[in-house]
Amino acid sequence: MSFILRQISKRVGAPDIVREKPLAAAEPVIGRGSDCDIQLTDLAVNLRHAVLKQAGSGRVTVESLGQENFEANGKFVTSASLALADTPVLGFGSHVLTLSAGDNDTVLVLATARENFAATAAGDDQKRAFSLKHALFSPRRLAWITGIFILLACMAFPIGVFMLGNQHRTISGAAYKQWSSGPLSPGHHFLEKNCESCHQQAFVSVKDSACLSCHQAGLNKLEAAHLQTRTRELGSPFAPDPAGDHAPRDRLMAASPPDPNLARRINTWVANTFSHPSNRCASCHTEHVGTGKGADGAVPAPVKPDQIRRNDCKDCHTGMAQRLAENGTPTTIPDVTDWGHHPDFRPVITTGFRGDKPVLVRTALSAGLKENDGLTFGHDVHLGTKGLVARQAMELGKANGYGAALTCDNCHKPAPDGGFVAIDMSKNCGVCHSLTFARKNGVDQQLKHGHPDEVVAQLKLYYAHQPNFSAGPEVFIGRPGLSRGTPRAGRPVDYVIDSVRNAFERGGTCTTCHTFTKPAPGSLEYKIQPVRLTARYLPSGDFDHNVPEHNKDASGAQTCKSCHKAESSKLSSDVLLPKIAECDTCHGKTKAEIAGAAGSDCAECHGFHNPGLPASPRSRELARNAMIRTD
Template identity: 30%
Template structure:
């Protein structure tokens, strides 16, 4: 198919010239890319913007190749079947589809849209922006607006308050009812029904009842499990005691310290000794020492963490041997690549949310310095980390191949294995057996050296294994992922602090040191919300959530 592509060039004083080109093919592609049949030099045009297909003489199909579509005869479309005379606008260019002249199957004319024409079109579409551009006066609209506001937002709501029929009518119409007199902005979660007062207020001008809340929140976890917290203050408390709406988008949950302190005062006496919790009425003045969750496993191997009070002599049995002070030496450590200075961030990287740290990864954080190479003749070869069976399989395979190929560079190997074999030379059965026996013994010797001497035992507790496949056993690493499960803490909020400000890692020579900050450390910056104006005021809900049951829902308490 033969296309006529005509470009119109306008010069000064109304002069016009034409440049004709010929394109062969059923489809004419249009865009800013150099590969397009019609190349348009306008940044508002996509690289591949549209394509035009000739259906027959004078009839075309225009298709957009981008989500924004194309403007055809003033309207935005994604595809259309057009006749000759149709105008397509792309950026500052106009393409007009033509009746093809003789010897052509299709034709298109390309011209630039005049800037004055563009400005006139924008001005034509611009709505009036001042009263001076209309036939209205200033005083008339002002009085009309005043009367409309007076009737719509004062007379109608007042009348609907005293007439139930009118109230129902207005609620079903776009006109304002007494909802226009809402006491305050609703919480963000309640915005979608903010015009329906009865959604929460089953009685007009009355407090919201707990049953009204459960219409939507029946499946919310129970805030106060009566079996655990057998206290009237919790069981008889209204939802609205803690959740008060009409106070803005983020003020639905009470955050004042007295909400918690009223109950957490003298708990031992008030619960007849049932509660073992300490007094907690103000973080800066009255709050017990932190309790941490240490990883523990019962006799059956089930994870059963133990909560203990944080103390300076508290130790962690993680199964690791790691001296922080050596790795954080200001002078650096000796690494294969030279002297290297490590920082806390070299091994401790926050997760995506910034709350906790990702687990330390041996391959990306440790292996640069602690290479698991096993043979001096091939130092780049390393055994895999933490996979004992694979380690001995690799060693057996490595030394068996070396023994069978010959020229073993080891004085302990038999002479026949240290002799180089010619390529293709067969190995006698007796030599093969001798080679495999030596390789097996060598693999076990190297494995013992790795596990008990120069590799594994540097960081791990190693003991003899129980099987030939795993002749050595490495104590599992058991580090707690979350030390304070009863509280909230994220490192992202403490980026202004240095790691050493909370963790005394530079003075720790043993991985048994817990290195967690105690309450005195936190009180250097944080105080309760009723005092300490030179510190960050922190109420109870800054770190703690309300009581939530693990198995009960709100509807279960009704």
């Protein structure tokens, strides 16, 4: 014989809910506890009130597990032997259990709620026992007393201490502390006892002007130095991060999509009405939330305040063009709904020079795109495994950092900011492309790089102090292994003219990499074409080459060539920037698609507070000093 529990929940104006389940226990326990087989949620029922037992064919017994009785067929007892043929009824508080014989020698236990139990004396006693009406204070009176106490303790007391002055510093500190909603984040912890730095006006939310007093962007060097001095005087261990506007405030509001939730829109309107706008710095960057330690108490928490996202990038950049056009401020920035719809890169390239300053143009990344960087250079020659360059690198040996054919990292050294250290002629090129023009007393005499006028002056000065020109100088300018011939013997000026031409004329040492404008007849004023080596083609992005997945494969080998086709590039004007399709192989994918799927969050490459500037200081300086226009 086994037991089956059938629970019926009645609903007003709707069909009853019936739940049925077999009971695994041979002797099911009835009670309020969660471990009971038949659980009855009623305070009038003990945790383990009674137990059902089989008593032969067609009979069951019910026994109380404590001193509490129960109702059996209208009588209160502590045990009962019942015949299933009589359909006995058990009562436990507000619950009724009706027993009957089921199919296949089972006992059916039908559980229902007692009708109008709340109106019975037992129900009234239960409500009275757990009511606050007969306590010392009624809920209304208790609420008034508590409210008045809080008002006195949290407002009158601090105001009184303030009026008395600072002679009670201990009391004053305790009075102020109760107004704090929590400790500041580690980045702002030095302001813990300087509330007025941010809360500049009583009962008014922190204004943007308070934030920008430290985080103002676009300062010149002198202003930035003064700001850093002031923040250090306040106790800051580091200079504050400048936070530029993503866009003008009215343009940001026009580009933001309307909140689809009516309740939130109403809440925003009320907040704006009562001087708590939702477009402040503090709307996204919340404070008084950090203790300086992580959840486990050991790992340091993030230095910056918590960030709350009202809208993420795609929320605003989906349909943004239409919203701005309707607002009368159209934009040429295309909509980006997700990674899969990101437009291809538009690199900033050098198209020429205006004087010594490069003219930069942002243009579409097309096949065969060229720039005019002013340099003569071929990656294919330098990265080839055969030929003069490879042989010379082998001859230089490992002692000089070579010993084999050149690879990318021979010249491109990673920088801490995710880019590369700027190419330096003396460090990266000078080993092969020597600037030595003579050797005096066993010491190499080297020309200054990058300034033809200084080169001419240096040669004049050198030859003017030579006592004897009949034999000529020991060594003349030239690349190792290449002879430039011997200048004619004669006056010092002849040596100067020959040496200058040997450097700047076609086939000369400097013309290997640079282009010169010839001087007027009788003049030595050669003009060199300016050179600009592109440090970052995408100044509005922040690609980090130091990420291991960006520079090495699973075996640790360099992966430069998988994105940059330098081995086949014959000209320095080639724009060796991959298309965004190369990024798609990892970004924008799921782990189910590829095991090495990378994140696709916009903030991995773009900074919100520097939308027109790169996130890294190196590229930010580049974009600030260059003349950038869009085609």
